[in-house]
Amino acid sequence: QLQLQESGPGLVRPSETLSLTCTVSGGSISSGDYFWGWVRQPPGKGLEWIGSIYYSGSSYINPSLKSRVTISIDTSKNQFSLKLSSVTAADTAVYYCVRRDRESSGYYYVDFWGRGTLVTVSS
């Protein structure tokens, strides 16, 4: 059974870099059938798409975050990672790692979510 597990510090200082890793179990991240991505949700608010990556390393980042976000993938460890630089209190959120599956038309929808991890930005 597929599992996505986020890991990383729960507290990050302002202006520093937030780093999270998603470990995939029950499936191979090297499968060409899926994209892997990140979504965040500030406490009590809605969902925001951060970006996604293919097993080849090809990635797409939300333009609103592009200058601060890096998404990478390590197929040998079956993991992918998120780095968000120069964080502020506005980056406090639950961060979810997700899988995107392909529908028949070739477009990818999010079909599976990790449980999420709360990251608080505070001094």
Place this chain on the structure above:
Amino acid sequence: EIVLTQSPGTLSLSPGERATLSCRASLGLSSTYLAWYQQKPGQAPRLLIYSASSRATGIPDRFSGSGSGTDFTLTISRLEPEDFAVYYCQQYGSSPLTFGGGTKVEIK
């Protein structure tokens, strides 16, 4: 960027009633690249519907989706106690992917 507007913000209904949730896109989606998710407190969202009307694996048939272009609807035919939650729509046909602001379905 495509903006998705969900209405109403909150829907107060009783178990057994029918729920109709709306999601309107600021620009017409190139096809039916729209998904619906259910989120309960303290949990990750769960996929209900993709491609506007296709139910995800294991989703009861009381959940149905419809629509195309700019107007989409999620219908829950008869609310069960476990259906009271927040529902989000998401478009995935245009980058960046975007989510609606959510509709909370609460017990009346």
